[in-house]
Amino acid sequence: MAGVGFRRWAQALSKGKGSGISALLSGCRAASGASKDGLPGPYPTTPDEKAAAAKKYNMRVEDYEPYPNNGEGYGDYPKLPDRSQHERDPWYQWDHPDLRRNWGEPMHWNFDMFIRNRVDTSPSPVSWSTMCKQLFGFIGFMLFMFYVGEKIPAYQPVAPKQYPYNNLYLERGGDPEKQPEEVKNYEI
């Protein structure tokens, strides 16, 4: 805010009719830019305040609906429908095409959530319940099957590995002179 004020002061100096010190001291500033009553204010209670707020936000009085006054910090900001920017016409000549928004249009409280990189509220090809059922049905089924597989393992029967030459008697450091005991790893 200080930066804005300094810029306005510099602009006023360059535009001002007075020269030098007198322009500095007169303290005039450019009269353009938003004034204090163009900013959001407290919750409107009387119909006059409602009409003034609607005019401030460039909306019709019938369309203007403030958030309920329960102290959550909204003030008189209008409650717009929760529609993402994905849903807006892609072929219309918006003033800001990437945001699909016109200049001066009232912005949703959660506008930064509804941009085209983020939350999308556009119609889905199948209804929401069908999508939920399909996704969670599949995930649930796979989880259940993996759980069953943990509890009831099913694999080829295995046994400890059988080695030849009397269980590798010589390789395991057995005495070459002594006759090892016969090990039979089969049954006929």
Added chain:
Amino acid sequence: MADYREAPLASRPKTLDPNEYFNLSPNHRRSEEDRAALRANLKRQYQTQLNNPHRKELIEDPALTRWVYARANPYLTFKPTFKTSLMGAMFGVVPLFVLYYVFKTDRDRKEEQIKAGTLERKFSLSS
């Protein structure tokens, strides 16, 4: 798609909206015209500023200013009610104590196991 059902994150497409086809009442038409008039006025203001050959500065958007101001200053219209105090407690105070308790007990249990020598140090990249 006659059985299309809306959901919080899936709106009704304009082509399936009955108002488009059946609502020809003058009230509806008049309100649409009023909205179009407001939009046209804003468009005119913007285009005037945009195409002004003497303009050197950026075009300031008052709606954007209002939005930024509203989002940055919620405490001007804050009132401590039951719901807001509950939110503050749930998100600000409770996690502090809960997380302290959870981490402390977990670390203490691990310390006990290390001291008793029962801690199983598996080869696992996650923990």
